[in-house]
Amino acid sequence: MLLKNATVINPAENFEGKSDIRIENGIITEFSPNLKSNSNEETIDLEGKIITAGLVDMHCHLREPGFTAKETIKTGISSAIEGGYTAICPMANTNPAVDNVTTLIYTKNQAEQKIGFYPICAVTKGLYGDKLVNVSELIDNGAIAFSDDGKPIENMHLLREAIKYINSHNKVIISHSEDSSLASGGVINEGKISTRLGLKGIPSITESLAIARELEIVKSINGRYHFAHISAKRSIELIRQAKKEGLNVTAETAPHYFSLTEDDMVDYDAKYKVNPPLRTKEDLEAVIEGLKDGTLDAIATDHAPHTVAEKQKPIQNAPMGISGFETALGLTLTNLVHTGKLSLIAALGKLNYNPAKILGIENQGIIKIGAEANLTIIDLNEEWIVNAQNFKSKCRISPFDGFKLKGKVKMTIINGKIYKIGK
Amino acid sequence: MEHLIDIQSISKQNIEDIIYLAKSFKEGKQESSVKSKTLALMFCENSTRTRCSFEIAGQKLGMNIINFDDAHSSLSKGESLKDTIENLYFIGVNAVVIRHSLSGIINNVLRLVNYPIKFVNGGDGTHAHPSQALLDYYTMLEKMGTVENKKITIVGDVSHSRVAKSNIALLSKFNADIHLCAPTYLQFENFEAFNVKYHNDIKEAIEGANVVMVLRVQNERHEQEGYPESSEYKRLYEIDTDLLKKYADKNVILMHPGPANRNIEVSSELLDNRVGKTILEQAQNGVYVRMAILNTLLKGGNHAS
Numbered sequence: 045m046l047l048k049n050a051t052v053i054n055p056a057e058n059f060e061g062k063s064d065i066r067i068e069n070g071i072i073t074e075f076s077p078n079l080k081s082n083s084n085e086e087t088i089d090l091e092g093k094i095i096t097a098g099l100v101d102m103h104c105h106l107r108e109p110g111f112t113a114k115e116t117i118k119t120g121i122s123s124a125i126e127g128g129y130t131a132i133c134p135m136a137n138t139n140p141a142v143d144n145v146t147t148l149i150y151t152k153n154q155a156e157q158k159i160g161f162y163p164i165c166a167v168t169k170g171l172y173g174d175k176l177v178n179v180s181e182l183i184d185n186g187a188i189a190f191s192d193d194g195k196p197i198e199n200m201h202l203l204r205e206a207i208k209y210i211n212s213h214n215k216v217i218i219s220h221s222e223d224s225s226l227a228s229g230g231v232i233n234e235g236k237i238s239t240r241l242g243l244k245g246i247p248s249i250t251e252s253l254a255i256a257r258e259l260e261i262v263k264s265i266n267g268r269y270h271f272a273h274i275s276a277k278r279s280i281e282l283i284r285q286a287k288k289e290g291l292n293v294t295a296e297t298a299p300h301y302f303s304l305t306e307d308d309m310v311d312y313d314a315k316y317k318v319n320p321p322l323r324t325k326e327d328l329e330a331v332i333e334g335l336k337d338g339t340l341d342a343i344a345t346d347h348a349p350h351t352v353a354e355k356q357k358p359i360q361n362a363p364m365g366i367s368g369f370e371t372a373l374g375l376t377l378t379n380l381v382h383t384g385k386l387s388l389i390a391a392l393g394k395l396n397y398n399p400a401k402i403l404g405i406e407n408q409g410i411i412k413i414g415a416e417a418n419l420t421i422i423d424l425n426e427e428w429i430v431n432a433q434n435f436k437s438k439c440r441i442s443p444f445d446g447f448k449l450k451g452k453v454k455m456t457i458i459n460g461k462i463y464k465i466g467k
Numbered sequence: 468m469e470h471l472i473d474i475q476s477i478s479k480q481n482i483e484d485i486i487y488l489a490k491s492f493k494e495g496k497q498e499s500s501v502k503s504k505t506l507a508l509m510f511c512e513n514s515t516r517t518r519c520s521f522e523i524a525g526q527k528l529g530m531n532i533i534n535f536d537d538a539h540s541s542l543s544k545g546e547s548l549k550d551t552i553e554n555l556y557f558i559g560v561n562a563v564v565i566r567h568s569l570s571g572i573i574n575n576v577l578r579l580v581n582y583p584i585k586f587v588n589g590g591d592g593t594h595a596h597p598s599q600a601l602l603d604y605y606t607m608l609e610k611m612g613t614v615e616n617k618k619i620t621i622v623g624d625v626s627h628s629r630v631a632k633s634n635i636a637l638l639s640k641f642n643a644d645i646h647l648c649a650p651t652y653l654q655f656e657n658f659e660a661f662n663v664k665y666h667n668d669i670k671e672a673i674e675g676a677n678v679v680m681v682l683r684v685q686n687e688r689h690e691q692e693g694y695p696e697s698s699e700y701k702r703l704y705e706i707d708t709d710l711l712k713k714y715a716d717k718n719v720i721l722m723h724p725g726p727a728n729r730n731i732e733v734s735s736e737l738l739d740n741r742v743g744k745t746i747l748e749q750a751q752n753g754v755y756v757r758m759a760i761l762n763t764l765l766k767g768g769n770h771a772s
C-alpha cells in the first residue's frame with residue numbers, strides 16, 4: 045500500500061515535509077518523497093492531508109470488567125480509533141481492578157489486538173492503597189505502567205517504596221494527585237462559581253498539595269514519576285520548578301483543561317463534571333503555557349465514560365468524567381494549533397511521540413522504516429460540529445456537543461489496516 | 468417570567484411587578500387570576516414555614532393544592548424527579564413549588580422535563596430562596612420605602628445560606644449597601660463571588676445599619692471538623708438589644724428568615740420585644756408575596772393537558 049502526496053509530521057524525529065509512505069504486511073518499508081506505485085498496489089492519494097504517527101492515549105478508562113453499561117473494551121476501542129488513536133493505555137480502576145494477571149489477560153483478550161493495547165495496572169491491590177501488587181508478574185504479562193488512578197495514594201511510606209520498586213523494573217507510576225481530605229464531597233472547582241451556585245468546592249490546592257508532597261518523595265529517592273491530568277496553575281509551577289532542578293518527572297493534561305473553565309458550569313450540568321474539576325481562566329492559561337514550555341509533556345484524553353442517565357443526575361450525585369477520545373484531536377487543533385499557541389508538530393508530539401516515550405511503548409508514536417504502520421491521517425482545516433449522538437463510545441453525552449471544531453481525523457491506520465473515520 | 472428559580476434570572480421589572488401585585492393583594496384590591504389551577508407543593512426537606520406560606524397563598528388564590536410529602540412519595544422509592552414532575556403535569560398540575568437539599572435541582576430538572584409546568588424554587592440547597600428574598604424586600608420597602616444606599620447587614624451562617632445569596636442578588640439590583648458578617652468558618656469561601664463588604668467584626672458590621680438580618684446558625688455546624696463550639700459563636704456574634712442600641716441606626720429593622728435559634732444568633736429578649744415584631748410581619752407578607760408569584764407565573768393561558 046502506498047500513501048501518496050501527504051505532508052508528513054513525525055514529531056519523533058522533528059520531521060515535517062512532503063513524503064510518501066509504503067506499507068507492506070503492516071510494516072513501513074519506505075518513507076521518502078516521490079515513491080512510484082507498483083502494479084496492483086493500493087495507492088491512496090492524500091494530497092492536502094497530514095500523516096502523523098498514530099495517536100497514543102496514555103490515560104483512559106474502558107470500564108470493563110465491571111461497568112460495561114458505561115463502556116466496554118470493544119466500544120472503547122472503536123471510540124479510540126474514531127478519535128485517531130492507534131494505541132491506548134486503559135487505567136486499572138475496573139471491577140475487579142487490574143491488579144492481577146488473570147484480569148490483565150482478560151482485558152487483553154477482550155481487546156483482540158485491534159489497537160495497540162497497553163494496560164496500566166494498579167499500584168496497590170484493589171486500589172485500596174495498602175498492599176503493593178505483584179509488579180514483575182504483571183510486567184511480564186504486559187503492564188505498561190502502574191497507577192491507582194481514580195484514587196490518590198495517601199500512604200507516603202507505601203508510595204515511596206512503590207516508586208523505588210516499580211522504577212527498579214523500569215516502569216513508571218502515574219499519579220492521580222489529590223488530597224482527599226480537601227477534595228471530599230466536592231463537586232466543582234472551589235471559587236466564585238461554586239460559592240454562587242452553592243456547590244461544595246474542590247480547591248486547586250487539592251491537586252498542588254499532593255504534587256508538592258509527591259515531588260519531595262521523588263526527589264529524595266531520585267525516582268522517575270508521572271503526573272496525570274494536571275489542571276491547576278500552581279501544580280504546573282511546581283512541576284516546572286522540579287524539572288528545572290533536574291527531577292525525572294513528566295506530566296500530562298487533558299483537552300478539557302485547555303478548552304473549558306468553571307464558568308461553563310453555571311447551569312449545574314453534570315456533563316461538565318470531571319475530576320480534577322474545570323478550573324479558572326487563569327488555570328486554563330497556565331495549562332497552555334505549560335504545554336508551550338514543555339512542563340506538560342503530553343495530552344491524554346482521560347476518557348472517562350458514564351451512562352447518559354448517570355450524567356443527567358443532579359450534579360452532586362452524578363459521576364465525574366468526560367467522554368474524551370473522539371474530541372481530543374479536534375480540540376487540540378482548534379484550541380492550541382489554529383490559535384497559534386502551539387505549532388502543529390509540537391501539538392502532535394504531545395499526542396503521539398511524547399506519551400509513547402514516557403511509557404516506553406515501542407512501534408508507536410513514531411514513523412520509521414521497519415516499524416509497524418500505526419498512523420493517523422488528518423485534515424487540518426476541515427470544520428465539523430461535534431455530535432455526541434454519533435459517538436462510537438457508549439458515553440454519548442459530552443460538554444463539547446455542538447462545538448464547532450477545525451481539524452479532523454480522516455483515517456486511522458493500525459498495523460497497516462485502514463479505518464476510515466466519520467463514515 | 469417563566470419560572471422563579473433564582474433572583475439572578477429575573478429582571479428588576481419582574482421584581483417591581485411582584486411587589487406591586489403583593490401590595491394589591493394585601494390591600495384587597497386584586498382578584499386571583501388563577502382560580503381552580505392546581506399547585507403541587509413538593510417539599511423534600513423540612514420546612515413548615517415556607518410550605519404553609521405557599522399553601523395559604525394558593526388557597527387564598529382559589530387554587531387546588533396537592534401536598535407532596537417526601538416521606539410517602541415515590542421520590543424516596545427512587546423515582547426520578549423528572550418522572551415525578553412529568554407525571555404531575557399529566558394529572559393536571561400547573562405549577563410546582565420545590566424545596567430540596569440539592570443546590571440547582573430545578574436547573575437540572577428543567578433541562579430534562581419536556582412539558583410546560585411552572586417551577587417555583589422553595590429553597591434549594593445552599594443556592595437560592597427567591598420567594599424569601601422577595602418577601603424580605605417587600606418588608607423592607609414597607610418600613611423604609613427604599614433600600615437604595617441603606618446599610619443592610621446580614622449576620623450568621625452566610626456560607627450555607629441560600630437566603631443570604633438571594634437577598635444579596637436582589638438588594639444589589641436596587642443598590643443597597645450590603646454587608647456580610649460571619650466568623651471565617653461561616654463566611655463565603657470566595658469573596659469575589661458577590662460584590663459586597665465582608666466583616667468578621669460584628670460591631671463594625673452593624674455600625675449605622677438600617678437593617679440587621681440575622682441568619683440561623685445551626686448547632687450542628689459547630690460540631691464539624693475545624694469549627695469551634697457554638698458558645699464561641701454566641702460570645703462574638705449574638706445580636707442583642709444592647710448591641711443594636713449601641714451600634715446600629717436608631718430605627719434599625721431586625722429581620723430573621725426563621726426559625727430562630729434563640730440565644731445563639733439572636734437573644735430571646737430581643738426577639739420578644741418590639742424590634743422582633745418585624746419577623747412576624749415578614750411571615751405575614753410572605754403569603755401576599757407568594758400569591759403574587761403564583762398569580763404572575765400562572766395567569767397566562769397555560770393549561771395542563
Ligand SMILES: [Zn+2]
Nearest residue numbers: 193194220272
Ligand atoms: Zn485520575
